[in-house]
Amino acid sequence: MRFLIIIPAHNEEHNLPFTLDSLQQQSFKDFKAVIVNDGSTDRTAEVVSKYTNQDLRFETVNLQKSLHQPGSKVVHAFKKGLETQDLNSFGIICKFDSDVIFPEDYLEKVEETFRNNPKYGLVGGLLYIEKNGSWVYEGNSNKHHVRGPVKAYRKECFVQMKGIRETLGWDNIDAILLQNLGWKEVVIPELHVLLIKVKGADYTIKPAEYYGKYFYFLGLNRFLAYIASGKEAMKSKSVSFFFKIINSYENCRRSQLELKISEDERKVINRQRWEMLKRKWLKM
Structure with missing residues (x-):
């Protein structure tokens, strides 16, 4: 091949x-x-x-x-x-x-x-x-x-x-x-x-604005986006981090930024994320 x-x-x-x-x-x-x-x-x-x-x-x-x-x-x-x-x-x-x-x-x-x-x-x-x-x-x-x-x-x-x-x-x-x-x-x-670009840096920590945009462009509905935001806020041990992520996500929604996935693909993504949430966090 x-x-x-x-x-x-x-x-x-x-x-x-x-x-x-x-x-x-x-x-x-x-x-x-x-x-x-x-x-x-x-x-x-x-x-x-x-x-x-x-x-x-x-x-x-x-x-x-x-x-x-x-x-x-x-x-x-x-x-x-x-x-x-x-x-x-x-x-x-x-x-x-x-x-x-x-x-x-x-x-x-x-x-x-x-x-x-x-x-x-x-x-x-x-x-x-x-x-x-x-x-x-x-x-x-x-x-x-x-x-x-x-x-x-x-x-x-x-x-x-x-x-x-x-x-x-x-x-x-x-x-x-x-x-x-x-x-x-x-x-x-x-x-x-x-x-080799990032040496000794912890670049897994990203700003709240990034996560809000990420959850929006991933196509997550509001419920799943809020759950995902809560998980990131827990990692950062910051309540304000949660609200900053949500604010970024809602700004994207209000602006109706273009998604690069179809509505059917968006449904697939949300269904997969919901199934993962049930298995991992709700033990269903």
Whole structure:
């Protein structure tokens, strides 16, 4: 199964070489990598050219900097890279970040997992960050969810779910939609991917405004959004944090900001979240 790897990059001259080097060193060689230079003002274009000039598996697309609603910029760049390729030539579609280092057997293990499991639609490893001189599990999500920087989709699954959405929350929406279509999301825990941009920082803590917008663009109804806001406020041990999230969510509702999911897809997402809530929190 041949890989198509799309890597959006904006001002990544220092990190991108680590990512591209780790791809060149893969034991599985059958891939094409398209680096989408999203309006970089540093030497990102020069870095990319060093790879495209010496390795035909690497290509580049140059864009003006994307300006879109929160969370959509990276997906917009990804789609621009995707438009340059014929999907029929590939079996696996990847959205990778430009600041990660893959183990040498990453593509090999992902390809083997897809080939041996026809119902697997989304596969990836686990992210690790540097903290106090050691690489530790990032912990920004549960260990059964494939994170945004390392997404690998079976081509048939990707097409059936109509790709990924240009919106905040896209990397959770995809998992819900593909599961509703009968595909499985699978993490390979022994595949450790190093996230090199944020060293020693706890970036799992986000501002209240972010969560409000995230719950809105995820398509959550008011009840589920309030429940989710309460969970985040409990983590922060702050009542005011809850009300700030709600205020952000309600501002989005009042503004009637455009959702990138259909009404049917929104129903699927809310149903899945409700079932998860009943299992995890209400023990039903």
